[in-house]
Amino acid sequence: MTRLRPDPRALRLRRMTAGQAGRVRLVPAALADRAGQVSPSGRLRRDPRAERQRLLVPGLARARLVRDGRAGTGGNATPVQEARSQVTRIDDPQCLVMVVPDLPDGRPGRLDRQVMGAARLLADAWKGAVVLCCPASLDSAAYTDFAQAGADRVVPLPLDPTDPERSVAAIGDAVARFTPRTVLFGESTDGGDMARRVAVATGRSFMGDVEVLNPRNAIRPAMARRSEQVASTLPGIMALSPDRVAPYGGNAHEARVTGMDGDDRQSPVHGGGRIRVAPPQPGDPATMALAEAPFVVSAGNGVTDFDMFRQMVSALHASPGGSRMVCDAGLLPREMQVGASGTVLDAICYVAMGISGTPQHLQGLGRVEHVVAVNTDLHAAMVERAGLSIIADAQLVMPALLEVLRNGTEE
Amino acid sequence: MRTIILLSAGYDTVSGRPAPVAGEIGAIGMALALGGEVLGVHVGPAGPTMREYAGYGLERIVALGAGQAGVVEALAAYIRSGAAFDGAPVDLVLTGRRGSGGEDSGLFPYALAHALDWPIMRDIVAIQATQGVVEVEQALPRGVRRRAHVKGPCVLGVHEMAPFTPAFSFAAMRRGEVLTYGETADSPPADMAGADMQIRPYRARPRLIQAQASGTGGQVMIDPTPQAAAQAIRDHLVMLGVLQTGR
Structure with a gap:
């Protein structure tokens, strides 16, 4: 056994402090180790600055406090944006x-x-x-x-x-x-x-x-x-x-x-020349698995013309995706579903055509950096998540976008 | 083509019960797609998990006794000895990315390749073998692929995205044979805990929270003409660098 056996009496003794009027007070166990921070009257002294520091998310210009117990990421962070000239x-x-x-x-x-x-x-x-x-x-x-x-x-x-x-x-x-x-x-x-x-x-x-x-x-x-x-x-x-x-x-x-000085010998390369690696090639977005696609364009309930949608996706060189509504209706195959019960994306950019953004769908956006939303509802959750929102009918925007893309390639 | 697949007695991540490792099932599928003779090798006692690997289409599995030698040395000696394919040399060793149930460090294929003095590549999704040269395709994140030529016999790690998962069949599981080879003296499994290494139950820790560029909404265009909207979307995508204009 590597775990120490706790001694309940010693633990209780450590928690005891002098209370008011000669009574004995028990400090909560979690705070007992901060014995030095107890004031003479027996009350615990808080350090609000240290508490705030523990809740801070590092690396942000504006302070953001996380109070859901997942804090601590900010505690050991190095100070940001101090005198950088030195x-x-x-x-x-x-x-x-x-x-x-x-x-x-x-x-x-x-x-x-x-x-x-x-x-x-x-x-x-x-x-x-x-x-x-x-x-x-x-x-x-x-x-x-x-x-x-x-x-x-x-x-x-x-x-x-x-x-x-x-x-x-x-x-x-x-x-x-x-x-x-x-x-x-x-x-x-x-x-x-x-x-x-x-x-x-x-x-x-x-x-x-x-x-x-x-x-x-x-x-x-x-x-x-x-x-x-x-x-x-x-x-x-x-x-x-x-x-x-x-x-x-x-x-x-x-x-x-710093060079590899001392002995400036060219190292005898042992075993080299057995592997020859070619430069990386981007994959074909049409056949790529959705989980690893870098650029996904998704259709939701606001899209009715799926031939047009497919043409637009291929013109954008993107991977097609869909919301649960669309996949349940059989308009797109199940493996294209984005969201909690479908695929969680690792894309750089996501274009949502006619998707309002239920919490289950937004879960699927995981670590997506840039979102573009086309939706008729200004107050949809997807619009709040998006970097660029178009409040318009996706069904009207799609042919216009296809037109713009085709003109762009001809020029 | 004579292929050896390294098998490990894995555990399921969720239930904690003995189960085959997903990456090694992918390796079986890739070896079967490649054709030729295929042999599964496990260093250690032949447990019930080995039978399950047989169910994925592996007809012969050898449970290798390490004896006094280390696991890596015993396996390297077995591969060099030619005992796997009746004296014929081994062309290829396929592995998963990492085990599931032991140390799970993913170091074993590298140690084996070092002991055999063979080249090694991992995250392989496609494989083509021609006269002494193996042409492989390696998966990088975000769907990027990279081709590589590897000379001679080599060790290859199979990626999870490799499209070769074979179907499980109960009949194949009953048909497959699990043989034992070498000293089966039960050497105690390698002790992971030590003077400066402690084992304790896993505790999930939070990841760093990313500073998000646009937290609450960005640019909003209300009721634009479709042409203006399309132009805005195109310009935005070009600005982000996801849409190449020259294509």
Whole structure:
């Protein structure tokens, strides 16, 4: 048994405080540990500022308080938008934390910034510095982003997007050269793959899907997500799940370019040349599974002409979807249904034609960033969610949109 | 084509009962679509879950005893020995993305590929094999696909979106044979807990809340002409970058 047996008498004793008129008062158990915050009269002192700080959602210009018990995301967040003009330099770090970002489009993405935030958290606690590995071919404009994201050193490496094994060899050399205390990756398709490759190549201990990361421990789900592993000594290589650690928001760091100096040998690339990866190709929106489609156009009860709808969807190069009403009526197949009982989307943009937006349908919009609504009802929930709303009949807008798209391609 | 599929004794995420792992069922489907000889290999005792894998069309399953060696070394030695296909070499090892019921780290295929010194790719949705080169299609998020050529025998991880889920059949489950191979001395399963590793019940934690760009409504056009509305929609989509104008 690893759990300590509670001693009820000791617990009760700890909760006791002197009440009024010589009576003994019991402080609620959850507050008993804050013994120092009890005033001489025995009443508990609140710290309203700290409470507010715990409820704050980080990263917003306007303060947003979350009171539904899911707070705590704001508690450990780094301060946002402070004096950004100063540059923090760490010249003599006690240890190094290495980060290998994905860099979609050559810039740090959302997950990359979160991984950098986690690395910054660890490095600050250990009085260390963050070393970022990036492809040598990157333009110098990205280095400003690295500085803002909290990188102390930037190491350009001969990473090869067409051959993961060459990249692993280059990262392995960097790990051998800098001997970081831990190496952080993002748990994305490429980041998670690279993390596992580097882990077996370097023989370091590995932990993927990390959901909680702080200097004391790292926690990840295991055993079919019914248990969790808690590592009190952080492993040598970790892959961090998305949306778990807040990105760094403090002063810019130095992002000093550091070469692989010492021995300037070109590493003997072991095992490279066995895999040749072609550049990625966007999928065909017409046949793509709705769950992974980037751009979805959906029809609801306000659409009656489905031939026109299909023509418009193909002219937009989008994937077709539909509300429950439309799929129940058999006007679109069931696998196109968006919502709680259908598919939850992961799209960038969603166009809702004649959909009012029931809560069940809006659940299906999950993480969609941009919504365009065409609806006759100004007060529909979909209009509230949308970035652009057209209060008009979808049946009239569709042919006009098709016309505009066709004219656009002819020009 | 001689394919080995790595099978694990999984647990259902919701009920916690022994169940086959979805990714490995996808791997069976992909191997059957590819044709040739197919063998399922599980390192450990042959439990009832192995029979269920047989129900998805796998005729032969080997439960491999690791003996004193580690799991990765035992499996690599078995693949190298040629015992799987009567002395013929193995061309392909297919796996799921990760197990379900053990450590579930997804590291095992990589460790196996490292031990065999074979190349490895994961998130595969399509596969074509020609003379010593395997051409695969890899799935990236948002429907993006990426082709890759992999030389020689290799380890491939199958993606969940791969369209190869075979149907379960009770008759196939009864027909399939589960053989044991090697030392079946019951070595205790690898202990996940250690001095600096603790196991405890899973607790769901909140994700970070995203700062949403448009919280309460954006631009609203009330009763525009259809032409103006269509132009506004087109301009908005072009501004967002989802609609390419040059196509």
